[in-house]
Amino acid sequence: xxxxxxxxxxxxxxxxxxxxxxxxxxxxxxxxxxxxxxxxxxxxxxxxxxxxxxxxxxxxxxxxxxxxxxxxxxxxxxxxxxxxxxxxxxxxxxxxxxxxxxxxxxxxxxxxxxxxxxxxxxxxxxxxxxxxxxxxxxxxxx
Amino acid sequence: xxxxxxxxxxxxxxxxxxxxxxxxxxxxxxxxxxxxxxxxxxxxxxxxxxxxxxxxxxxxxxxxxxxxxxxxxxxxxxxxxxxxxxxxxxxxxxxxxxxxxxxxxxxxxxxxxxxxxxxxxxxxxxxxxxxxxxxxxxxxx
Numbered sequence: 001x002x003x004x005x006x007x008x009x010x011x012x013x014x015x016x017x018x019x020x021x022x023x024x025x026x027x028x029x030x031x032x033x034x035x036x037x038x039x040x041x042x043x044x045x046x047x048x049x050x051x052x053x054x055x056x057x058x059x060x061x062x063x064x065x066x067x068x069x070x071x072x073x074x075x076x077x078x079x080x081x082x083x084x085x086x087x088x089x090x091x092x093x094x095x096x097x098x099x100x101x102x103x104x105x106x107x108x109x110x111x112x113x114x115x116x117x118x119x120x121x122x123x124x125x126x127x128x129x130x131x132x133x134x135x136x137x138x139x140x141x142x
Numbered sequence: 143x144x145x146x147x148x149x150x151x152x153x154x155x156x157x158x159x160x161x162x163x164x165x166x167x168x169x170x171x172x173x174x175x176x177x178x179x180x181x182x183x184x185x186x187x188x189x190x191x192x193x194x195x196x197x198x199x200x201x202x203x204x205x206x207x208x209x210x211x212x213x214x215x216x217x218x219x220x221x222x223x224x225x226x227x228x229x230x231x232x233x234x235x236x237x238x239x240x241x242x243x244x245x246x247x248x249x250x251x252x253x254x255x256x257x258x259x260x261x262x263x264x265x266x267x268x269x270x271x272x273x274x275x276x277x278x279x280x281x282x283x
Contacts, residue, residue, distance in 0.1 A: 001222055001268060001269065002172070002222065002268070003220060003226075004174070004217050004218065004266060004267040005171075005218060005219075006217070006218075006265075007264055007265030007266055008214075008217065008261070008265040008267060009263060009265035010265070011210075011214065011261060011265065012241065012265055014210075015243065015261065016241070018189070019201070022189075022199045022201055023197070026199065117197075
Protein backbone atom coordinates (compact mmCIF):
# COMPACT_ATOMS: atom_id res chain seq x y z
CA UNK A 1 0.00 0.00 0.00
CA UNK A 2 1.09 3.57 -0.60
CA UNK A 3 0.38 6.65 1.49
CA UNK A 4 0.52 10.33 0.71
CA UNK A 5 3.13 12.27 2.64
CA UNK A 6 1.01 15.42 2.57
CA UNK A 7 -2.62 15.92 3.56
CA UNK A 8 -5.43 16.78 1.16
CA UNK A 9 -8.51 17.65 3.25
CA UNK A 10 -9.86 19.70 0.32
CA UNK A 11 -10.17 16.48 -1.73
CA UNK A 12 -12.07 14.82 1.14
CA UNK A 13 -14.46 17.79 1.28
CA UNK A 14 -14.91 17.73 -2.49
CA UNK A 15 -15.78 14.02 -2.39
CA UNK A 16 -18.26 14.53 0.47
CA UNK A 17 -19.96 17.35 -1.48
CA UNK A 18 -20.23 15.26 -4.63
CA UNK A 19 -21.41 12.20 -2.71
CA UNK A 20 -24.07 14.25 -0.90
CA UNK A 21 -25.32 15.66 -4.21
CA UNK A 22 -25.65 12.16 -5.65
CA UNK A 23 -27.01 10.82 -2.38
CA UNK A 24 -29.95 13.24 -2.58
CA UNK A 25 -30.97 11.69 -5.87
CA UNK A 26 -30.87 8.17 -4.49
CA UNK A 27 -32.75 9.32 -1.36
CA UNK A 28 -35.59 10.69 -3.49
CA UNK A 29 -35.63 7.51 -5.53
CA UNK A 30 -35.70 5.41 -2.36
CA UNK A 31 -38.60 7.47 -0.99
CA UNK A 32 -40.59 7.14 -4.21
CA UNK A 33 -39.94 3.40 -4.37
CA UNK A 34 -41.17 3.04 -0.79
CA UNK A 35 -44.35 5.00 -1.50
CA UNK A 36 -45.07 2.95 -4.62
CA UNK A 37 -44.45 -0.26 -2.70
CA UNK A 38 -47.32 0.80 -0.41
CA UNK A 39 -49.60 1.02 -3.45
CA UNK A 40 -49.83 4.81 -3.57
CA UNK A 41 -49.62 6.79 -6.77
CA UNK A 42 -47.65 9.99 -6.34
CA UNK A 43 -49.30 13.10 -7.76
CA UNK A 44 -47.02 14.89 -10.16
CA UNK A 45 -44.69 17.51 -8.63
CA UNK A 46 -46.25 17.02 -5.20
CA UNK A 47 -43.07 16.04 -3.35
CA UNK A 48 -41.25 18.27 -0.90
CA UNK A 49 -38.34 17.50 1.41
CA UNK A 50 -36.54 19.21 4.25
CA UNK A 51 -33.41 18.26 6.20
CA UNK A 52 -33.89 18.82 9.91
CA UNK A 53 -32.84 17.67 13.33
CA UNK A 54 -35.60 15.97 15.28
CA UNK A 55 -36.12 17.24 18.84
CA UNK A 56 -34.51 15.23 21.61
CA UNK A 57 -37.81 14.09 23.15
CA UNK A 58 -41.54 13.87 22.59
CA UNK A 59 -42.00 16.60 25.23
CA UNK A 60 -40.34 19.35 23.24
CA UNK A 61 -42.13 22.66 22.66
CA UNK A 62 -40.54 24.84 20.00
CA UNK A 63 -41.68 28.42 19.28
CA UNK A 64 -44.91 27.72 21.15
CA UNK A 65 -45.61 24.63 19.05
CA UNK A 66 -45.97 21.28 20.83
CA UNK A 67 -43.75 19.66 18.25
CA UNK A 68 -42.87 16.73 20.50
CA UNK A 69 -46.55 15.90 20.94
CA UNK A 70 -47.18 16.08 17.18
CA UNK A 71 -44.21 13.80 16.50
CA UNK A 72 -45.36 11.41 19.22
CA UNK A 73 -48.78 11.18 17.57
CA UNK A 74 -47.09 10.77 14.16
CA UNK A 75 -44.86 8.04 15.54
CA UNK A 76 -47.89 6.15 16.84
CA UNK A 77 -49.32 6.22 13.31
CA UNK A 78 -45.91 5.29 11.91
CA UNK A 79 -45.67 2.32 14.27
CA UNK A 80 -48.95 1.05 12.80
CA UNK A 81 -47.04 0.97 9.51
CA UNK A 82 -44.19 -0.96 11.15
CA UNK A 83 -41.79 1.96 11.58
CA UNK A 84 -40.93 3.33 15.03
CA UNK A 85 -38.75 6.43 14.64
CA UNK A 86 -38.39 7.19 18.36
CA UNK A 87 -34.73 6.09 18.27
CA UNK A 88 -34.07 8.90 15.78
CA UNK A 89 -35.03 11.68 18.22
CA UNK A 90 -32.23 14.23 18.34
CA UNK A 91 -30.79 13.02 15.05
CA UNK A 92 -30.46 14.61 11.63
CA UNK A 93 -33.09 13.25 9.22
CA UNK A 94 -34.98 14.25 6.10
CA UNK A 95 -38.73 14.84 6.23
CA UNK A 96 -40.46 14.21 2.92
CA UNK A 97 -44.09 14.67 1.98
CA UNK A 98 -46.12 13.62 -1.06
CA UNK A 99 -49.66 14.08 -2.21
CA UNK A 100 -50.82 10.67 -3.39
CA UNK A 101 -53.80 8.69 -4.59
CA UNK A 102 -54.56 5.60 -2.53
CA UNK A 103 -55.96 2.36 -3.94
CA UNK A 104 -59.48 3.81 -3.80
CA UNK A 105 -58.24 6.80 -5.88
CA UNK A 106 -58.73 9.12 -2.90
CA UNK A 107 -56.24 11.90 -2.25
CA UNK A 108 -53.98 11.63 0.79
CA UNK A 109 -50.97 13.47 2.12
CA UNK A 110 -48.26 11.15 3.36
CA UNK A 111 -45.11 11.94 5.31
CA UNK A 112 -41.83 10.05 5.47
CA UNK A 113 -38.83 10.41 7.76
CA UNK A 114 -35.61 9.26 6.18
CA UNK A 115 -32.18 8.52 7.57
CA UNK A 116 -30.04 8.70 4.45
CA UNK A 117 -31.94 6.66 1.90
CA UNK A 118 -33.62 4.50 4.52
CA UNK A 119 -37.26 5.17 5.40
CA UNK A 120 -37.54 5.18 9.21
CA UNK A 121 -40.95 6.79 9.63
CA UNK A 122 -44.14 6.84 7.56
CA UNK A 123 -47.64 8.08 8.29
CA UNK A 124 -50.72 9.43 6.56
CA UNK A 125 -51.57 13.01 7.45
CA UNK A 126 -54.97 13.35 9.13
CA UNK A 127 -55.99 16.17 6.77
CA UNK A 128 -55.52 18.73 9.56
CA UNK A 129 -54.64 22.26 8.53
CA UNK A 130 -51.86 23.16 8.30
CA UNK A 131 -50.37 19.86 7.17
CA UNK A 132 -48.04 17.97 9.53
CA UNK A 133 -45.13 18.59 7.16
CA UNK A 134 -45.59 22.36 7.35
CA UNK A 135 -45.99 22.39 11.12
CA UNK A 136 -42.87 20.25 11.68
CA UNK A 137 -40.70 22.18 9.22
CA UNK A 138 -41.80 25.56 10.53
CA UNK A 139 -41.18 24.53 14.12
CA UNK A 140 -37.79 22.90 13.52
CA UNK A 141 -36.19 25.01 10.84
CA UNK A 142 -33.40 27.25 12.12
CA UNK B 143 34.90 -4.50 -33.81
CA UNK B 144 32.36 -7.35 -33.63
CA UNK B 145 33.32 -7.88 -29.99
CA UNK B 146 32.62 -4.19 -29.26
CA UNK B 147 29.25 -4.41 -31.04
CA UNK B 148 28.39 -7.52 -29.02
CA UNK B 149 29.28 -5.75 -25.77
CA UNK B 150 27.19 -2.71 -26.72
CA UNK B 151 24.17 -4.91 -27.49
CA UNK B 152 24.68 -6.79 -24.24
CA UNK B 153 24.83 -3.51 -22.29
CA UNK B 154 21.64 -2.21 -23.92
CA UNK B 155 19.89 -5.51 -23.17
CA UNK B 156 20.99 -5.41 -19.53
CA UNK B 157 19.66 -1.86 -19.11
CA UNK B 158 16.38 -2.88 -20.78
CA UNK B 159 15.95 -5.96 -18.58
CA UNK B 160 16.78 -3.95 -15.44
CA UNK B 161 14.09 -1.43 -16.41
CA UNK B 162 11.51 -4.11 -16.99
CA UNK B 163 12.17 -5.93 -13.74
CA UNK B 164 12.05 -2.90 -11.44
CA UNK B 165 10.66 -4.12 -8.16
CA UNK B 166 8.18 -2.29 -5.97
CA UNK B 167 10.16 -1.54 -2.87
CA UNK B 168 9.47 0.13 0.46
CA UNK B 169 9.85 3.91 0.50
CA UNK B 170 9.49 4.12 -3.28
CA UNK B 171 7.66 7.32 -4.19
CA UNK B 172 5.48 7.67 -7.24
CA UNK B 173 2.67 9.86 -8.46
CA UNK B 174 -0.78 8.58 -7.59
CA UNK B 175 -1.71 8.81 -11.26
CA UNK B 176 0.59 5.86 -11.93
CA UNK B 177 -1.69 3.72 -9.76
CA UNK B 178 -4.85 4.56 -11.68
CA UNK B 179 -5.04 2.47 -14.80
CA UNK B 180 -6.89 3.45 -17.97
CA UNK B 181 -7.49 7.01 -16.75
CA UNK B 182 -9.16 8.11 -19.97
CA UNK B 183 -11.66 5.26 -19.75
CA UNK B 184 -13.01 5.79 -16.23
CA UNK B 185 -16.83 5.63 -16.29
CA UNK B 186 -17.83 5.17 -12.66
CA UNK B 187 -16.56 6.22 -9.26
CA UNK B 188 -17.95 4.52 -6.18
CA UNK B 189 -17.76 6.45 -2.91
CA UNK B 190 -18.22 4.21 0.13
CA UNK B 191 -18.44 6.09 3.42
CA UNK B 192 -17.87 4.64 6.84
CA UNK B 193 -16.53 1.46 8.31
CA UNK B 194 -19.47 0.06 10.24
CA UNK B 195 -22.62 1.57 8.73
CA UNK B 196 -21.51 1.90 5.16
CA UNK B 197 -23.32 4.00 2.61
CA UNK B 198 -22.40 3.95 -1.03
CA UNK B 199 -22.86 6.54 -3.75
CA UNK B 200 -21.98 6.30 -7.42
CA UNK B 201 -20.59 9.23 -9.41
CA UNK B 202 -20.88 8.77 -13.15
CA UNK B 203 -20.77 12.36 -14.38
CA UNK B 204 -17.74 12.68 -16.69
CA UNK B 205 -16.93 16.23 -15.55
CA UNK B 206 -16.75 15.16 -11.93
CA UNK B 207 -14.71 12.09 -12.82
CA UNK B 208 -12.17 14.18 -14.78
CA UNK B 209 -11.98 16.72 -11.97
CA UNK B 210 -11.23 14.04 -9.39
CA UNK B 211 -8.58 12.40 -11.56
CA UNK B 212 -6.86 15.75 -12.15
CA UNK B 213 -6.95 16.51 -8.40
CA UNK B 214 -5.25 13.28 -7.39
CA UNK B 215 -3.00 12.19 -10.25
CA UNK B 216 0.05 14.26 -9.29
CA UNK B 217 -0.08 13.52 -5.59
CA UNK B 218 3.16 11.85 -4.49
CA UNK B 219 2.60 8.62 -2.60
CA UNK B 220 5.21 6.45 -0.90
CA UNK B 221 5.17 2.72 -0.48
CA UNK B 222 4.88 1.77 3.19
CA UNK B 223 6.95 -0.87 4.88
CA UNK B 224 5.01 -3.70 6.49
CA UNK B 225 5.46 -2.18 9.96
CA UNK B 226 4.42 1.29 8.75
CA UNK B 227 1.37 -0.26 7.10
CA UNK B 228 0.45 -2.11 10.29
CA UNK B 229 0.80 0.98 12.47
CA UNK B 230 -1.23 3.20 10.14
CA UNK B 231 -4.10 1.20 8.71
CA UNK B 232 -5.79 -1.12 11.28
CA UNK B 233 -7.11 1.73 13.44
CA UNK B 234 -7.92 4.07 10.57
CA UNK B 235 -9.86 1.52 8.57
CA UNK B 236 -12.40 1.34 11.43
CA UNK B 237 -13.04 5.09 11.33
CA UNK B 238 -16.61 5.87 10.29
CA UNK B 239 -15.49 9.02 8.49
CA UNK B 240 -13.26 7.10 6.08
CA UNK B 241 -14.10 7.28 2.39
CA UNK B 242 -13.19 4.31 0.22
CA UNK B 243 -13.02 5.44 -3.39
CA UNK B 244 -13.04 2.87 -6.19
CA UNK B 245 -12.77 3.88 -9.84
CA UNK B 246 -14.11 1.64 -12.60
CA UNK B 247 -13.80 1.58 -16.37
CA UNK B 248 -17.35 0.22 -16.62
CA UNK B 249 -20.14 -0.60 -14.22
CA UNK B 250 -19.22 -1.68 -10.71
CA UNK B 251 -17.41 -5.01 -10.89
CA UNK B 252 -14.07 -6.38 -9.71
CA UNK B 253 -12.89 -6.84 -13.29
CA UNK B 254 -13.33 -3.16 -14.15
CA UNK B 255 -11.54 -1.73 -11.09
CA UNK B 256 -8.87 0.69 -12.31
CA UNK B 257 -7.91 2.33 -9.04
CA UNK B 258 -8.75 2.47 -5.37
CA UNK B 259 -7.88 4.67 -2.43
CA UNK B 260 -8.95 5.65 1.08
CA UNK B 261 -9.12 9.21 2.38
CA UNK B 262 -9.86 10.67 5.82
CA UNK B 263 -11.05 14.13 6.94
CA UNK B 264 -7.47 15.07 7.89
CA UNK B 265 -6.61 14.58 4.23
CA UNK B 266 -4.31 11.57 4.29
CA UNK B 267 -4.65 9.37 1.23
CA UNK B 268 -3.92 5.65 1.25
CA UNK B 269 -3.62 4.19 -2.23
CA UNK B 270 -4.12 0.59 -3.24
CA UNK B 271 -1.83 -0.94 -5.86
CA UNK B 272 -4.61 -2.25 -8.10
CA UNK B 273 -2.17 -3.90 -10.49
CA UNK B 274 -0.90 -6.00 -7.63
CA UNK B 275 -4.41 -6.53 -6.20
CA UNK B 276 -5.77 -7.88 -9.48
CA UNK B 277 -2.78 -10.10 -10.19
CA UNK B 278 -2.48 -13.60 -8.80
CA UNK B 279 0.20 -12.43 -6.42
CA UNK B 280 -0.37 -11.14 -2.92
CA UNK B 281 -1.24 -7.44 -2.83
CA UNK B 282 1.96 -5.53 -2.25
CA UNK B 283 1.85 -3.78 1.08
